[in-house]
Amino acid sequence: MSSINRQQIADGVYFSCVRDSRFKTMKLSVNLLVPLSADTASEYALLADVLTRSCKAYPDFTALSRKLCALYGADLSVNVSKMGECQLISLAAAGLDDRYALDDDSIAAELSALLCGVIFEPNIVDGAFVPSEVEQERRQLLDTIDAEYSEKRVYAIGKLVELMCEDERFGIPRYGTVENIKAATPQTLVQAWKNLLKTAVIEIIYIGDTRPDKAVEVFRTTLGAMDRQPAALHTEIIREAGEVKRCTEEADVSQAKLVMGFRAGAALPEETIWAEVLMSAVLGGTATSKLFCNVREKQSLCYYCASRYDKRKGILLVDSGVEPQNIEKLERGIMKEIEDIQNGVISDFEMESAKKALTNVYQSSNDSVSGIEAWVGSQLLTDYLTIEEVVAKTNAVTKEEVVEAAKRLQLDTVYVLKNKGGEQS
Amino acid sequence: MKITEIRSERAGDSYFKILHDSGLTVYVYPKEGYRSAYAIIGTKYGSINTCFSLDDGDKITVPDGIAHYLEHKLFESAEGDAFTRYAETGASANAYTSFEKTCYLFSCTDNFDKSLEILLDFVRDPYFTAQTVAKEQGIIGQEIKMYDDSPDWRVMFNMLGCMYHHHPVKIDIAGTVESIAEITAEKLYDCYNVFYNLHNMALCVAGNVTVDQVLAICDRMLKPCEKHEIHNYFEEEPYEIVKPYIEQSFPVMMPLFNLGFKEKAEPMDEKTAAQTDILLSMLASPTSKLYRDLMDANLINNTFSFELFEGPGYCSVIFGGESRAPQQAAEMIKQYIAALKKEGLSREDFEMARKANYGDSVSGLNSVSNIANAIMTHHFSDNEIFTYINAVADTTFEEVSARFEQMLDVNNCVLSVIKPDSEE
Numbered sequence: 045m046s047s048i049n050r051q052q053i054a055d056g057v058y059f060s061c062v063r064d065s066r067f068k069t070m071k072l073s074v075n076l077l078v079p080l081s082a083d084t085a086s087e088y089a090l091l092a093d094v095l096t097r098s099c100k101a102y103p104d105f106t107a108l109s110r111k112l113c114a115l116y117g118a119d120l121s122v123n124v125s126k127m128g129e130c131q132l133i134s135l136a137a138a139g140l141d142d143r144y145a146l147d148d149d150s151i152a153a154e155l156s157a158l159l160c161g162v163i164f165e166p167n168i169v170d171g172a173f174v175p176s177e178v179e180q181e182r183r184q185l186l187d188t189i190d191a192e193y194s195e196k197r198v199y200a201i202g203k204l205v206e207l208m209c210e211d212e213r214f215g216i217p218r219y220g221t222v223e224n225i226k227a228a229t230p231q232t233l234v235q236a237w238k239n240l241l242k243t244a245v246i247e248i249i250y251i252g253d254t255r256p257d258k259a260v261e262v263f264r265t266t267l268g269a270m271d272r273q274p275a276a277l278h279t280e281i282i283r284e285a286g287e288v289k290r291c292t293e294e295a296d297v298s299q300a301k302l303v304m305g306f307r308a309g310a311a312l313p314e315e316t317i318w319a320e321v322l323m324s325a326v327l328g329g330t331a332t333s334k335l336f337c338n339v340r341e342k343q344s345l346c347y348y349c350a351s352r353y354d355k356r357k358g359i360l361l362v363d364s365g366v367e368p369q370n371i372e373k374l375e376r377g378i379m380k381e382i383e384d385i386q387n388g389v390i391s392d393f394e395m396e397s398a399k400k401a402l403t404n405v406y407q408s409s410n411d412s413v414s415g416i417e418a419w420v421g422s423q424l425l426t427d428y429l430t431i432e433e434v435v436a437k438t439n440a441v442t443k444e445e446v447v448e449a450a451k452r453l454q455l456d457t458v459y460v461l462k463n464k465g466g467e468q469s
Numbered sequence: 470m471k472i473t474e475i476r477s478e479r480a481g482d483s484y485f486k487i488l489h490d491s492g493l494t495v496y497v498y499p500k501e502g503y504r505s506a507y508a509i510i511g512t513k514y515g516s517i518n519t520c521f522s523l524d525d526g527d528k529i530t531v532p533d534g535i536a537h538y539l540e541h542k543l544f545e546s547a548e549g550d551a552f553t554r555y556a557e558t559g560a561s562a563n564a565y566t567s568f569e570k571t572c573y574l575f576s577c578t579d580n581f582d583k584s585l586e587i588l589l590d591f592v593r594d595p596y597f598t599a600q601t602v603a604k605e606q607g608i609i610g611q612e613i614k615m616y617d618d619s620p621d622w623r624v625m626f627n628m629l630g631c632m633y634h635h636h637p638v639k640i641d642i643a644g645t646v647e648s649i650a651e652i653t654a655e656k657l658y659d660c661y662n663v664f665y666n667l668h669n670m671a672l673c674v675a676g677n678v679t680v681d682q683v684l685a686i687c688d689r690m691l692k693p694c695e696k697h698e699i700h701n702y703f704e705e706e707p708y709e710i711v712k713p714y715i716e717q718s719f720p721v722m723m724p725l726f727n728l729g730f731k732e733k734a735e736p737m738d739e740k741t742a743a744q745t746d747i748l749l750s751m752l753a754s755p756t757s758k759l760y761r762d763l764m765d766a767n768l769i770n771n772t773f774s775f776e777l778f779e780g781p782g783y784c785s786v787i788f789g790g791e792s793r794a795p796q797q798a799a800e801m802i803k804q805y806i807a808a809l810k811k812e813g814l815s816r817e818d819f820e821m822a823r824k825a826n827y828g829d830s831v832s833g834l835n836s837v838s839n840i841a842n843a844i845m846t847h848h849f850s851d852n853e854i855f856t857y858i859n860a861v862a863d864t865t866f867e868e869v870s871a872r873f874e875q876m877l878d879v880n881n882c883v884l885s886v887i888k889p890d891s892e893e
Contacts, residue, residue: 066500068831068835105755105764109756110821112756113750113822113824114824114825116824116828117824117825117827117832140831143481144480144481146827183770187791188770190722191721193721193723194621194723194725195621196618296719298614298618299617299618331556332552332553336552340608341550341604344607345607365614365615367611393553393556396556400557400558400559401556401561403578404561404576407579408578411500411503411837412835
């Protein structure tokens, strides 16, 4: 794959550089990792939005947007997510590579400088962010949280995780709580900004053709001069499920949603995760998986029924949309497929096709900027593995190991969303 | 067989267009240094083609949603389904049906030749029986219900229903649970035999491939196809909308809206498309005064977007997103457009929007899936992608101003709102 040069440039700060001339764009992303905490998640989420709204050099939203537009429609983006029990705040700048500019514009250098400005020189006046800017972003973040209820598949998965992990930090939503978002002030956000730069483990990823030397220097000097105290990052892995928790919610929907959450009994950095990944693919990761072939195609119960494994938290989720009167049948159908794997009912074809499908996904990721970024990003906080190494690990998994992986699964929580009053839809 | 190379100095890329002896138009866009390849074959046949005839034959009317149903069923053959065959090559396969086309695709990093053979084979080998057709009712029924619960989908179709008197673009791509119940194996064959003629189709391949490689497989897999005249029938669509407002209560907490302007539906060349895209960025991208005003008045959030929505016989501009006050947001958009039509556009805005659109269109050439899909879309509207990119770079302020005159009639638009059911 494209060669990656990862170096430490300050205390808890790493810079990964992928020089690649195949793409017409460049991307620089700064990934800040902090422990996921109910006390700080909301402020960090709001802060990330406020930071990318304006900065010292472009002190209002329109000025900043116009600058990006003039740089050939460059993007300045923010993404807040959970990575295990860390909150990951990603700030990124992406744009056209200099070679394709219509004039002699130096897009990569300008964008890198802009991103540094957004992170290190925010629009702070008299020890506070500009109140009207904060209010705008607060309103929109609260909208985003309300909007999570709109897409029911996403909502149902979110609810399952919240319920299943209610006593763990993983149960904290990525944006924290509405109350804490409302409680943040232009002053407290400045403190949050300082804490974030002081305590986050920072992974910077650059992908592009132009050398990123200038950006590296800015990060090295600015972060090097700070009194950095990078936080210890840890994810609690729970292996025993206990009694199955069940929750049913009602809404005026035509299709019911079923989400089943399992403790997978394997998580990073254990080597057993590779068997777990493959088992999840055999179960419900491809169009030849057991759930697709049997629950969808043979029983015609649903349009989608998929399995996903989170190797950082060590949980596996299966989700589907179904007629309300078929919920129990669907749940039995899903359990039957898992039991089959536990009993070794796995064909060579199922093993091979899952391996090939995963190999294809891994190998394809090297052909796009977003794919490379996701690859590097997926390995944060662990020893770096190349695509070839992961392909080799995947293909080395035996049927017996897949059986063992399935045997480790313990059903923890079942969440159902269905129409109100009875089972007619 | 005619092979044409199409080059772009600006983008630094080139690709090949081949009129294959079978009747199929083939595009090959090699990407140096890529490991993966992406192939897509499409027919100019989508959800809107529900009334048609072949040559001098009788007019045939088929149930809503049949193009999409056919897409699902084409994966099956007497020997099994195509997914099983792809599983041996490791390719990731899929398909989709839109208003005006149906496409089958795969991407792979190994075994490209074998995967392309599978694609060309199953698309040329329909196998529909009463039993296999019946089996799909439950699956597609759940797909339809999934979309019934999607507020983004509903807000758009409610809008289209108020915009179009007759045009079938207002009907859900997958049809309804009732309409798909009327689909039979025989009807699927009727549609297949008309539209899945290689003269009505195109193949686009991008990535780690060569022209020779693709043509060798086409030569082996495709027999020459007789050319036929396909006639599609659409009722005459008036210029005027049906009604200006519709709302629906929905299980959401965040209301959302679509404000759609009905436009004259005429085939759009690259220049007109470029002018329109630049114009819309000038009006409503985050750099615009409109966006700023809407934000400052708390009428939109960062989900606000705009789109040129056009195809055979339909054309509209849609502004939409979440809003706590959709009526006020729509009113502000209409007033802004009306005022700007009097005052005229800004040259500075134009220059920025031109650059941004140019940057976006060149950036799209990074990804093999983007490239292949974009070429397919351009092919079916008789356009070409590099011509479009050049048109964006060369568009003038005067052209965009003239385009603005012809578009966005504030007296011919529809507001569609999805509101929380708690507000009833």
